[in-house]
Amino acid sequence: MEDSAVEDSPKQSNWPIYLYIPNLIGYARIIANGAAFGVAFTNKELFAILYFASFVCDELDGRFARMFNQKSTFGAVLDMVTDRVSTAALLVLLTHFYKSHYGLFLGLLALDISSHWLQMYSTFLSSKASHKDMGDSKSTLLRLYYQHRFFMGYCAIGAEVAYILLYMLAAEGNIGSPYEVTCRSIGNGTVYGILLAIALPGCAIKQLVNLVQMKTAADVCVNYDYARHNSKAQ
């Protein structure tokens, strides 16, 4: 993962940002994802390997950015966009593999897109207004969530792992229920089942946090207008 602080070292000033090493890794990640989704219906094991490769790239590009002092705004945005698209594509796969429950995965897709979009927009608005105008709109749940980076990581990774496991476990014929598949694999105590039992609570909490973040982000939008109106009236 990258953050968006600019690189400071003058040594880097001649190296084009598009060719920074972490960004090259970002391109590799996109290619791995493109290949993964190309074989998703024909070769599940290969999909899992390629998707895991892109996950490794995601971890590496942040480390390389720090190691080579090559953090960039472009890199952070590339990272964010790749996250959104690959999660979306994975949920699309699940609408296929659990077609009888497509509404569940379409709903998770809608939640992922909406909550991240609203979050980003409210972050922009907060950076424009002063913090005291915006009020402290974070809920207790969100405050707890953000204070524990490892917990956040567990929830986000838990969601991705849960989706991939559901994909791997899907029966031929696409007529299974994700709930039955989950119960059966946990009941059988398979490796997938155990991982699923660990990942699913994180996945569920992530969705809850997404919902809460939509509400607090919407509040930021509303407070932004009130603050502008009040400063105009003065």
Place this chain on the structure above:
Amino acid sequence: MEDSTIEDSPKQRNWPIYLYIPNIIGYARIIANVAAFGVAFTNKKLFAILYFASFVCDELDGRFARMFNQKSTFGAVLDMVTDRVSTAALLVLLTHFYKSHYGLFLGLLALDISSHWLQMFSTHLSSKASHKDMGDSKSTLLRLYYQHRYFMGYCAIGAEIAYILLYMLAADGNIGSPYEVARHAVAERTVYGIVLVIALPGCAIKQLVNLVQMKTAADVCVRYDTHRYSSKSQ
């Protein structure tokens, strides 16, 4: 459609933004979309009616915002997010109805998410830096595109109409090719075929514009960093 300027009239101060009339229409639009996607696999005509209803809501909420002086940032964001999610869901449907060509529609989904995300981020970065720092990064195509609002509308609506028509025209059994279906409808000169001929060029141009916007938005991200670096070293 709404823009994001705030309402000025003090009469509105006591009416909660969440209950503004255009925002209530926005909620109705979401409900219509959810109902549409709920029946998408079982009742194509009902889907078309509900999706058209949500399209009408999208037109109305902008007009009502101006009419009642109830523009709001929340309303603009609600509008944007609903657009993104409904387009995404429509493309997901098309991966199902043209499963042999799922890569095409997954690609269009990736392009829609990426280009809008990058655009939003670069708009935010541009508003933080002064315009002369960012340079004029718009390409000739984009300049032409943005100067002609009706043309922009034709392209955006053309894309949505093309997707809906492909959905309506999809044969049972989900094994058709969207290219064959389009060619067949156009050759047969059915109503759908004629509308498709009008909509498809707009759809194609929209995708081209999305691609160009991704590049120019990425350039904005790069320029933001190089400018921050050079202003630091001064």
